[in-house]
Amino acid sequence: MTASVSTAMPFSAPLSRNNKLVLDQLSQSDKPQSAYELLDSLRDEGLRAPPQIYRALKWLGDHGLVHKLESANAYIACVHASCCGGARCASSHTVFFLCDGCGGVEEVNGDALANDVNALGKTLGFAAHTTNIEVHGQCAACQTS
Amino acid sequence: MTASVSTAMPFSAPLSRNNKLVLDQLSQSDKPQSAYELLDSLRDEGLRAPPQIYRALKWLGDHGLVHKLESANAYIACVHASCCGGARCASSHTVFFLCDGCGGVEEVNGDALANDVNALGKTLGFAAHTTNIEVHGQCAACQTS
């Protein structure tokens, strides 16, 4: 349920203090957290205003370390191992499975889907840049309970 | 660019006055509109407060007549012909291509992708309920300019 990323990044990334605080907080749960939840959690560390959180989220997002779940207005730390095999996934294709039961999120590599998406786009002459796929439903555990 | 749906629905749907106003306003553009843009547009028709808009959007969404674009916090009228062949698409799989250049949106049937998504989900034991796919990029027209 919990996993720590800390500072051991697979690539050089000079994490500033605020960026590290936010990333560590996100890494401590596989449940998405809203910007204001992060703010509450990090108040003791000296973060007091929304822009501090949003700036960190933007930097981390730009560097592929966190993802925004658009349908939940919440954020999660990127699990590199499953979403892009250890590489940065800033512009990669990921699929998010959001459990409406427990609130947990599974992040899965979606390169296989990317082909289909691009094929669809080509029929429109559309040049795809980023793709966001969010699936709502019930995780394995929540189906049995 | 503009298309009118008006009251000619392919199935019986008793559109209330407010629901019809919002649907017609959305149908007049292939660009997504925010709830507050809709509110501004419909003030002359007597709509003055956000709940009136959000209630209509919820009803229209529940009945498959409009979609929310999660990554844009905006709404579009469902184009039945392309997204689900004339049937209601409340729980169907649609793909949205959002042009970051002109702001236009293309809505495309994504049943082909649904299989892949469900297959991915099955490897996790995940029971998919609704899938939202939003692709950002450049439409054909905006690539040439």
Add this chain to the structure above:
DNA sequence: CTTTAGTATGTTATAGTATAACAAGTCAAT
């Protein structure tokens, strides 16, 4: 009728999400 129940509407207030704009501190490289 008129009562009731379900739906639709109107309205105020507030909660939740995100950014603009400005001020100031840090720190390495001239």
Add this chain to the structure above:
DNA sequence: ATTGACTTGTTATACTATAACATACTAAAG
């Protein structure tokens, strides 16, 4: 020691969405 790039702190405000309550319309049941 000064510049310049980056990071941080802070206030105020904009944007998105819903809670809660009050009223009205309409069709069916009594």
